[in-house]
Amino acid sequence: MKTWVIFKRELRGYFYSPQAYILMGFFILLTGFFFSDYIINTRYPSIQYVMSSWPMIFLFIAPILTMKLFTEERKYGTEKLVFSSPVSVTEVVLGKFFSVCVVYLASLILTLTHVIIVFIIGNPDLGRIFTAYIGNILLGFSFLSVGLFASSLSENQIIAAIISFGLLIFFWVIDILQDIFTGIPHKIIQIISLFEPYAGFQNGFISLSSVVYYISFTGIFLFLTVRVIKSRWLQ
Amino acid sequence: MIEVSNLSKSYGSLKAVDNISFSLKEGEILGFLGPNGAGKTTTMNMICGLMIPDEGEIKINGINLLENPKKAKRHIGYLPEIPPLYPDMTVMELLSFCCQLKDYNGNIQEECQRVISLCGIDNVKTRLIKNLSKGYRQRTGIATALIGNPKVLILDEPTVGLDPKQIKEIRDVIKSLSKKHSIILSSHILPEVNALCDRIVIINKGKIAAIDTPDNLSYSLQSSFNLYLEIEGPKEDVLYTISSLNNILSVEAVKQIDEKIFGYVVKGEKDKDIRRSLFYALADGKMPILKLEVEKMSLEDAFLHITLEEDLREGEE
Known part of the structure; x- marks a missing residue:
């Protein structure tokens, strides 16, 4: 399976450059800051409330993490090497997506230190922490699929990052604005809202509809990425 | 090896490639020649499966x-045209990535080593590509194309931007490859195409303007048999002697080399060798020939002739 070949190369690219380490360090620094701030102020050893701030932090990191995925390929002309080989576009898109997912998962693994601390000083609800992690993983993957899509649109990394940041901010803003509307617009926003299903995971629920929602959202953006690449090349 | 028939491709209203057909035989080097924007790269992209023809x-x-x-x-x-290299990989890593990408079944290490020796990049194989010089990058690019021993190689301007020594080295590499591979080579450097290719396809405005061997191309376009001579003797006598011979179209003194020595351009009829009659006539008149050159129409002239003629014809239409 060529996805594996692409995946290995991309992952290598992340960890052989300082980029992944800097972004992971930034993520753990900010989550650590919010975590310690919460514990010190409330004197209450809990983590799941702090975890609701993680998507906001990752919203800034995801565009930077994904911006190079297709832009660099275009800049160095290596997409010609890849697509003149017996490889399908879907395999390439999946390989790249999985590699960036691993970088994100690695950042989340680092946050387990917070969980360990909470366990040492208190008696937290393991189930709620678990579901909050699932929610973060699914929401994070959705962000990354948006970033991957944006990187297929431009050959300039900065522009790609701005596009994906803009899209993510859009999804965030409509989530905030949904209460302004009533009736059908409110319903529509509720349906497409990226953050609405996240609240359930936060409160210890895993609902099938939320899982399906995030997987579909990610799938749609991966599909759009494949379409963009195909329209540029294989047409 | 390759059969291309009636290939067309448009970008919007611009017809980049217009009904092109040609074939590539086994062990042949086929040159793609044409002005910038003629449709060479588009054709190559289609042959490589990067673009789907209309x-x-x-x-x-x-x-x-x-x-x-x-x-x-x-x-x-x-x-x-720009070698597709990941700057953050070493040569060896890139080649082994290519092996996996191209479904190579054998021993990957051995295959990489084979290609590395073939392209002469043994001494840089553990270096990062971003630290390589242009010449080595180009060689590494050729190495990526060679991975898996494909039957057909498609090289888009392989010597562009190299210094003369590197150009010669790359040409030698390409020449040696033609024993085992069929090659399509695009270039706008005419001597290169002339030196390397068995046959040439001249593409202009998306159409094939001519397809033949380099020699035939230049010969078929020549309308006369041209000579350059340097002869010692009075100019008027020489001109008179030459112009009184058979099959001479024109003679002209083009430069003075010495007090008594002049350079002349003589045009004879096509397919008639006038060198012998010239020699005897001038020898009889005690006018020694000091230099004689047969002037062939260069590929450059042929190329300009074909592309310009096409343009003129289109202008008339």
Whole structure:
């Protein structure tokens, strides 16, 4: 399976450059800051409330993490090497997506230190922490699929990052604005809202509809990425 | 090896490639020649399966590229104009990545080493590509195309931006490859095409303007048999002697070399060798020939002739 070949190369690219380490360090620094701030102020050893701030932090990191995925390929002309080989576009898109997912998962693994601390000083609800992690993983993957899509649109990394940041901010803003509307617009926003299903995971629920929602959202953006690449090349 | 028939491709209203057909035989080097924007790279991209033609058919080693792209692509090694290299990888890592990408079944290490020796990049194989010089990058690019020993190599301007020594080295590499591979080579450096290619396709405005061997191309376009001579003796006598011979179209003194020595351009009729009659006539008149050169129409002239003629014809239409 060529996805594996692409995946290995991309992952290598992340960890052989300082980029992944800097972004992971930034993520753990900010989550650590919010975590310690919460514990010190409330004197209450809990983590799941702090975890609701993680998507906001990752919203800034995801565009930077994904911006190079297709832009660099275009800049160095290596997409010609890849697509003149017996490889399908879907395999390439999946390989790249999985590699960036691993970088994100690695950042989340680092946050387990917070969980360990909470366990040492208190008696937290393991189930709620678990579901909050699932929610973060699914929401994070959705962000990354948006970033991957944006990187297929431009050959300039900065522009790609701005596009994906803009899209993510859009999804965030409509989530905030949904209460302004009533009736059908409110319903529509509720349906497409990226953050609405996240609240359930936060409160210890895993609902099938939320899982399906995030997987579909990610799938749609991966599909759009494949379409963009195909329209540029294989047409 | 490659059969291309009635290939067309448009970008919006611009017809980049217009009904092109040609074939590549086994062990042949086919040169793609044409002005910038003639459709060379578009044609190559289509043969490599990077672009899908609007019309036409491409067969690689008997496999239809459009129906069975994955299988057909296994027989192709492509070097685009800018060598496709990941700067953060070493040469060895890149080549082993290519092996996996191209479904190479044998021993990957051995295959990489084979290609490395072939391209002469042994001494840089553990270096990061971003630290390589332009010449080595180009060689590494050729190496990526060679991975998996594909039957067909498609090289898009392989010597662009190299210094004369590197150009010679790359040409030698290409020449040596033609024993085992069929090669399509695009270039706008005419001497290069002339030196390397068995046959030439001249593309202009998306159409094939001519397709033949380099010698035939220049010969068929020549309208006369041209000589340059340096002769010692009075100018008037020489001009009179030459112009009184048979099959002479024109004679002209073009430069003075010494007090008594002049350079002349003599045009004879095509397919008639006038050198012998010239020699005897001038010897009889005691006017020694100090230098004689047969002037061939260079490929450059042929190329300009063909492309300009096409442009003129289109202008008339």
